[in-house]
Amino acid sequence: MAQLERFARRLRRTVVPAQPAAEPVARVRPLTSATLEQHGTRLTVPTYDRAALTPAVVHLSVGGFSRAHQLIYFDEVAQRRISSGWGVVGVGLRARTLQEALAPQDNLYTVVERSPDGERARVVGVLTDYLFAPDAPGAVLDRLAHPAAARTVFGFLVEALDRRRRAGTAPFTVVSCDNLHRNGDATRAAVVGFAALRDEVLARWIADRVAFPSSMVDRITPQTTPEERAAVARRHRVDDRWPVITEPFSQWVIEDTFCNGRPPLDQVGVRFVRDVTAHELMKTRLLNASHSALGYLGTLAGHERIDVLMGDPLFAAYVTRLMDDEVTPLIPVPEGIDLAEYKATLLQRFANPAIADRLSRLCRRGSTKLPHHLLPSLRQALAEGRPHALLTLALAGWVRYLQRVDDDGRPLPVEDDRGPHLQALALAGGTDPRPLLAEESVFGDLGSVPGFADELAGVLRRLERDGVRATVAAATRASAR
Template sequence: MSEPLPDVPALSNHTLRASRSNRVATPGYNRARLEPAIVHFGVGGFHRAHQEVYFDQLAELGFSQWGVIGVGIRRPQMRQVLDAQDNLFTVVERGADDSTAKIIGSMVEYLLLTEDRETVAARLADPRIRLVTLTITADGYVLPGDPEQARDSVFGLLVDAFDRRRHARLAPFTVLSCDNLPDSAAATREGVMTVAARRDRSLARWIEERVSFPGSMVDRITPATTPDDRDVVEEDFLVGDRWPVITEPFTQWVIEDDFCNDRPPLDRVGALFVDDVAPYKLIKSRLLNGAHCALGYVGWLAGHRCTYQAMADPLVADFVRRLMREEIAPLLPADVPGMDLGTYCDTVLERLRNPRIGDQLARLCRRGSTKMPDYLLPSLHDAHAQGRSRTRLAFAVAAWLRYLRGVDLEGEPIDVQDARAEELREAALRGGCDPSPLLAITDVFGGLADDTESVAVIRRSLSDAFRSGATLRSALASPPRGAPRVTASRPLEIHEHPRTHPRDHTAP
């Protein structure tokens, strides 16, 4: 990020106290009285727009014992900015009609793991630390095969801390993953236990018996901050923040009520504690993340580049709406407290239409070989198992297959960002209008090749709908149809395609 304009003071404790701007809310609590209780790994835009806001709100209510120590994984630029700003930053909520800004003060210290490893280890051993939270992205959960390299990972640090606390007869801390994984709690537990078992079986037993790894579901659309965003924050709110966060008004945090060492009263500021977070994650991943996948590929091929532009297209918007309401929602549990499916669909659609949150479709299209098996294909598999309508689900898959060729409907190149892009592109080009070469990649597509109705829709879509922009628009108005048998049964099981390891983050 560039330097603040000279007529707007750079954000810091000093300028915060001297500020007379009434355009931005500032911390109403004494930051010097905040006590560190949380260590968070992975300080990016999403963490600052989501978890930090909740802890800032706790501080506003007088809960000063839940300060956050942020640990960056690999970006020295974030450290430089936050050090200069006394760990203050601005969160701007952009609604469809107006924006509000709040300077967040809940972060009491920022450390960079690559430079401050020993300091991070000391903080984790501090008995005041009762909670560790993670947004380390999916790659952070993949342990190196080499035990020494694994010890250098985040999980290695946590195991070191548990060992120190065990020998000091201190209670452990809870480890709460806030990453967008199908089962982030299980992935976290597996990472910790694998490292611990390699080192000391008695330590592994101590962790197994005493440490909690609750699951969570997090949601808040947070696009990457641009230099233009920074300039707008300076102009509109008179804040010289070198790295503000831009986000939407909507936020959600559902947490499994399983803590081993005190629990922050996050329910006082809008979070929801539940016995089982799985149905909440299921609804969010299928409806929001699944819709994101479909919107990304269909919207891109229709010529759009941002979510709100695509949702301003009546044909694309109607496709996404009917996909969610008619094909995905009927597969989901309808009795989850606080999650009315109709209301949730309406909320997602409203969020996607927000013209002031310019989420790029290119971001939604990234890592399709991970996202599609996690978020959209499970709905297609469930619909097949139950004989339900799945025309739009199959059409969305066809859009992804067409996108994988690396050329759009106008002949312009597409930068396919996927760890398996070369393999998938070769299969897409080899198959042309025949999806068989791609569907043979079963660790991505599972048993989709056996779903003859969906394969027929995909094949017809590739041959007819995706020949040109005009044929795509015609198909969106009336997607190619199979002939699935519709029944009234409720889903009895969740058809999640098995993964060798979690590989996708997010926050949306």
């Protein structure tokens, strides 16, 4: 629990107050290598020689989260002079926007860590280069191994590994940082499967020689809004085109199976373990499932932010009971973790008003998240005859959300690649979830578990008849008895 204790200490420590005391207002300067020294009088900036960094890590798909999480750990490795051997090259596959933002600022960017007490900002320098793959596939492959034309993450990885194999070079380790069950195994299956489509020998070489450690990543990082960008300029006098706002808490647990050198991340707070499963289950089944439950039910009740929702005793009690009564009995406790303390920290993190995470972010991509975070608990509770009314209510919240109207009749935006299809099924069923539950790619066999469809239908009827607040209150009361 050392990490959690550090987190609590950091929350208590005084940092830049959200409303700084009056002081002479410094000029807002752009962020570039040339202005770093000036920003250094107000913010933490890289003090290491960026030009001396070896670009040893390629991060595919750089988003707000990776900039606030994985890259911070590598930045710490450089900043604390542990090693200059772990610079990061970012690769974008979908959108050019981040490259457009970072190129004029020499790939520097600001991360603002916000707690209820105030905030601290640092400039991250460990991103030595950023490539937009569709514009520069050869350069991306050069970084990973050496050139060709690929389009997807798997295409790039397979091509690069093939070049290494042909050149007799050792393969690299592939670390997945997605919130997926056994994310390393899932990545291995996808990469090996992709390779097998073109060359069985290559596929076997990858299966035998490449390490795909699973990892658990955690740091709540909302999407940066234009208002946040303006606030960073106002408070920290740094004109960053795309800063990142994040919380003080951060956790990264990785399986110790690297095949070709391991970054010294253990010296900057990363935990290496033999098997990450217990950590991953704790995080995804408690944090991510609760996020989804609060996202859907809170949105139906007309809320927009999770910190405000957590200030509503009804929802705070609901999520506490959901975690304590229904999820905790189903998950193993990772070594060295005090689950009660972990859950208390989660409640505190959700309620952090300085982060003000939007429920719309928590609601997106339900069809990919629920099958990993919520449905496994529900299925397991049903199989073991354990309490599951609050999990069922969370699922009913998603069904109602797919029907796209909140309790006051306001329309809801659904951000999900499979949204239109699932919405049509949810709407066709009304309070009968059977058409939706028949979608086995999302629900597996849940629809055929005896009695479950009727149970879910009962909750959907109550939501329609009594509204979300009364339904949440009744289910939480019943759980407490």
